[in-house]
Amino acid sequence: MQIRLFKPSFNNDEIESIKEAFKLPWLGYGKKVKKFEKDFSKFIGSKFSIGLNSCTAALHIALAVNNFKRKKKVLVPVMTFSATAASVLYNDLEPIFVDINKDNLNINFDDLKKKYTKDCVALLAVHFGGHPCEMDKITDWARKKKLIVIEDCAHTLGGEFKGKKLGTWGDFGCYSFEDKKIISTGDGGTLCTNNKKKFELLKSISFHGWSKDPWERHKKRKNKNHWYYQIQNLGFKYNMNDLIASIAISQLKKLKNFNRIRIKILREYIFQLKDLKNFTFAIDYRLKNSCYWLLILKTKKRDKFINYLKLNGISSTVHLMPLNYHPLYKKYKAKTPISNKTWKNLVSLPLFIDLKKNQIDYIVKKIKEFDKNYFNF
Ligand SMILES: Cc1ncc(COP(=O)(O)O)c(C=O)c1O
Structure with missing residues (x-):
């Protein structure tokens, strides 16, 4: 897949x-x-x-x-x-x-x-x-x-x-x-x-x-x-x-319907992923009247996890490296300890309205596999 x-x-x-x-x-x-x-x-x-x-x-x-x-x-x-x-x-x-x-x-x-x-x-x-x-x-x-x-x-x-x-x-x-x-x-x-x-x-x-x-x-x-x-x-x-x-x-x-579907997909992910040991949700999702674009998890082995997903045909990415890490913005120095710490653990997972139940099940299965064998990675 x-x-x-x-x-x-x-x-x-x-x-x-x-x-x-x-x-x-x-x-x-x-x-x-x-x-x-x-x-x-x-x-x-x-x-x-x-x-x-x-x-x-x-x-x-x-x-x-x-x-x-x-x-x-x-x-x-x-x-x-x-x-x-x-x-x-x-x-x-x-x-x-x-x-x-x-x-x-x-x-x-x-x-x-x-x-x-x-x-x-x-x-x-x-x-x-x-x-x-x-x-x-x-x-x-x-x-x-x-x-x-x-x-x-x-x-x-x-x-x-x-x-x-x-x-x-x-x-x-x-x-x-x-x-x-x-x-x-x-x-x-x-x-x-x-x-x-x-x-x-x-x-x-x-x-x-x-x-x-x-x-x-x-x-x-x-x-x-x-x-x-x-x-x-x-x-x-x-x-x-x-x-x-x-x-x-x-x-x-179509937007109202799109947003209903987004909520349904997120509800499914949140339900299936609630008992993970080595992951947490990066956002405290409040689904009522919402329109979320990203599903973001946090895990300490972020880069290994992204690679594992890649090997299993699942795309993921990082939203986002803080701006003051980029050359253009380095000179605008500011104390931002939470973002410095948090971004290293972030990983965004597939979320789009044509995502099918069997694809969500497959993604969840792979996340659970990683979670179970976490210490071997
Ligand atoms: C937070 C944020 N602001 C602005 C933009 C720019 O949007 P656009 O590509 O429509 O210019 C993006 C694009 O991803 C974004 O994520």
């Missing part, structure tokens, strides 16, 4: 949706993107959404739209994907790395408060693996400190914390539809916000900084000077296009 770690889930719906897009003489930034943005806002419960080409783009402009002074500081969890912290550097700001929680790998609220200085202007809350950060405490505290809160929701879509969807607690929510994510369009992303003024600026900077996007101009083509636009801001080419939006519309319709 060969089992992948992640796999996007498509069927004829997406193919039909793409065919529809091809029927229009328009594949760029057009009415499919507009429809997707409307659907997304309704689903997530936010006033405004912008279809983008990635979550990286969303993070970049969610910071850029605030026009922070150069070299100001942004609080970032030390254990996150490179793009979270890169968005800080793109804006000529500096990351302050914050440690993680022992029981769920998310940003540690006490350390967040400790690392705060008067130079801080924003914080990035990453719902790691899909586990919700403590958004009630974080947003209350951040408001008092006048910090902008950006939620990096690349690992979750539709998951809730205290009855409110992740990505709608802070000032901005950033989502990823990259190949391996909760829904997938190959590459893609979205940014949501309730702030109208910032939304308008974000829309402009996500498309060359123009005053009007091409679809608005096209729609008014019968008017005089329909072609006219101004370059008002230094913008980027970060928009989603109609081809990608056609897939996103179709995937979004």
Whole structure:
């Protein structure tokens, strides 16, 4: 058996949706993107959404739209994907790395408060693996400190914390539809916000900084000077296009069902793996109204375990080596003892919605074999 770690889930719906897009003489930034943005806002419960080409783009402009002074500081969890912290550097700001929680790998609220200085202007809350950060405490505290809160929701879509969807607690929510994510369009992303003024600026900077996007101009083509636009801001080419939006519309319709299946798979894993001696769950999974992207175990013989899985046809990986271990981020020194210790034991196992019961049983069997013979490895 060969089992992948992640796999996007498509069927004829997406193919039909793409065919529809091809029927229009328009594949760029057009009415499919507009429809997707409307659907997304309704689903997530936010006033405004912008279809983008990635979550990286969303993070970049969610910071850029605030026009922070150069070299100001942004609080970032030390254990996150490179793009979270890169968005800080793109804006000529500096990351302050914050440690993680022992029981769920998310940003540690006490350390967040400790690392705060008067130079801080924003914080990035990453719902790691899909586990919700403590958004009630974080947003209350951040408001008092006048910090902008950006939620990096690349690992979750539709998951809730205290009855409110992740990505709608802070000032901005950033989502990823990259190949391996909760829904997938190959590459893609979205940014949501309730702030109208910032939304308008974000829309402009996500498309060359123009005053009007091409679809608005096209729609008014019968008017005089329909072609006219101004370059008002230094913008980027970060928009989603109609081809990608056609897939996103179709995937979004399936999301509730996808999330039900994710919960079912995780419940099965947790039930079958609860009595292991040499493994623990890296996240204290709370499955109700959740959307988890990662199943992560902790074991002291992590690298031997990954190799054992490989020999048995099971893909696995490590999420993630802390950023301050990477050459680019070494100079942003910070005390992060929990992440330094924890990451060495982490291993992510296959989790995708087309994973079958017999594949889960096989993975569990191999984990149990390793656990039983642990001292021989
Ligand atoms: C936490 C986190 N943020 C941001 C991103 C970037 O997403 P994208 O590939 O859509 O730019 C990723 C990608 O895996 C991620 O894991």
